[in-house]
Amino acid sequence: MAKILKKEQWSENVFMMQVHAPDIAKNRKPGNFIILRINDKGERIPLTIADANTEDGSIMLVTQKIGLSTGKLMDLxxxxxxxxxxxxxxxxxHIEKHDGLVVCIAGGVGTAxxxxxxxxxxxxxNKVIVILGARDKSLIIMEEMMKKISDEIIVCTDNGSYGEKGLVTDMLTKVYDRGEKISEVIAIGPAIMMKFVCLLSKKYELKTTVSLNPIMIDGxxxxGCCRVLVNGETKFACVDGPEFDGHAIDFDLLLKRQAMYKEQEHQCKVGLH
Ligand SMILES: Cc1cc2nc3c(=O)[nH]c(=O)nc-3n(C[C@H](O)[C@H](O)[C@H](O)COP(=O)(O)OP(=O)(O)OC[C@H]3O[C@@H](n4cnc5c(N)ncnc54)[C@H](O)[C@@H]3O)c2cc1C
Ligand code: FES
Structure with a gap:
């Protein structure tokens, strides 16, 4: 059992919870995630550990309500x-000292x-530039938290309702055009966003790391549910990842596998309301 210590609604469908899980709070590292089950009938859903506090033994989860289980979690x-x-x-x-910039590109709830x-x-x-992108203003989260830990932050929305109007790839081009050395690009967000960041960064010959979010069950x-193709080789995102070299990923297969239960997910969602 893990008690909910704090809950905040950050936008219509995005909420933050601090959950009591002292062993996880003590041992977690950047890139780690958890799998939770709300109750004994609940499915297992993976969520990234966005932050942790070893004093009160809590971990921070930032979740976008997207279907049945994230909806049930939001109701707690x-x-x-x-x-x-x-x-x-x-x-x-993998964190190492770089002599150039680290450009961190986060799309929507990928900011967590x-x-x-x-x-x-x-x-x-390292000198870090954060690019936060979303469809509209309501999906931009954690901007203040990111400001405190980065050298520069660029916010953009597809419809221009907040920050610069444009896609995260447009912002990457702007940073690239400044001519400063970029040692690594990290992209986390919807698979389609990561795919296009990788296509661009490959053209610019920039090392790129992505964090994949295939459907997971046991973790x-x-x-085998979370299998992804990396350089033509099967890898399991839960144990080999979730972070991989973005230029080695078969994103089309990832997108196809993410949509494999669309019909059943839709039925669950309809049943929920
Ligand atoms: C390593 C990892 C870390 C993640 N971190 C976060 C996070 O910090 N915040 C956040 O909001 N979301 C995160 N996700 C995605 C989150 O797990 C899914 O949104 C959630 O499982 C959807 O469940 P649902 O029942 O609400 O939606 P459903 O209607 O069942 O599914 C909606 C979509 O979510 C995806 N999904 C469904 N079930 C799973 C599953 N068991 N595992 C992975 N994806 C699934 C599918 O693409 C599906 O089409 C992460 C996923 C992975 C793999
Ligand atoms: S979730 Fe089952 S192998 Fe990764």
Whole structure:
């Protein structure tokens, strides 16, 4: 059981929870995630550890309500329990000292997994530029938190309702055109966004890391559900990732596998309301 210590609604469909999970809070590293089950009938859903506090033993989860389980999670309140939370899972992010810029590109709720990565690069002494992108203003989250741990932040929205009007790829081009050396690009967000960032960064010959979000079940490398193709080789995102070299990923296969249960997910969502 993991008690909900704090809950905040950050936008219509995005909410933050601090959940009591002291062992996970103590052992988590940037890039790690958890898998939770709300109750004994609940499915297992993976969520990234966006932050942790070892003093009160809490981990921070930032979730976008997208379907049945994230909707049920959003309905829980402070003082209520989540049946089980397992983690930390996945390989931690590789953080090293760079002589050039680290450009961190986060799309929508992808900002949550990006937060500990930006923090780690900042602590390492790397110069970090964060690009936060979303469809509209309501989906831009954690801007103030990111400002404190980065050298520069560029916010953009597709419709221009906040920050610069344009896509994250347009902002990457602007940063690239300044001519400053870029040592690494990190992109986390919808698979389609990561695909286009990688196509561009390949053209610019920039090392690029992505954090993949295939459907996961057990999170231990046993079920094979999260398989992804990396350089033509099958890898399990839960144990080999979730971070990989973005230029080696078969994004079309990832997009296809993410949509594999669309019909059933739609039926669950309809049944929910
Ligand atoms: C490593 C990892 C970290 C993640 N971190 C976050 C996070 O910090 N915040 C956040 O909001 N979301 C995160 N996600 C995505 C989140 O797990 C899904 O949005 C959630 O499982 C959807 O469940 P649902 O029942 O509400 O929606 P559904 O209607 O069941 O599904 C909606 C879509 O979510 C995806 N999805 C569904 N079930 C799963 C599953 N078991 N595993 C992965 N994806 C699934 C599919 O693409 C699906 O089409 C992460 C996913 C992974 C793999
Ligand atoms: S989630 Fe089952 S192998 Fe990765």
């Amino acid at each position: 309140n402070v003082g209520e329990d989540i049946l089980d939370v397992i983690g930390p899972l996945g390989q931690p992010t 997994p990006m937060h500990p990565i930006v923090e780690a690069h900042h602590k390492m002494g 231990t490398g046993m079920c």
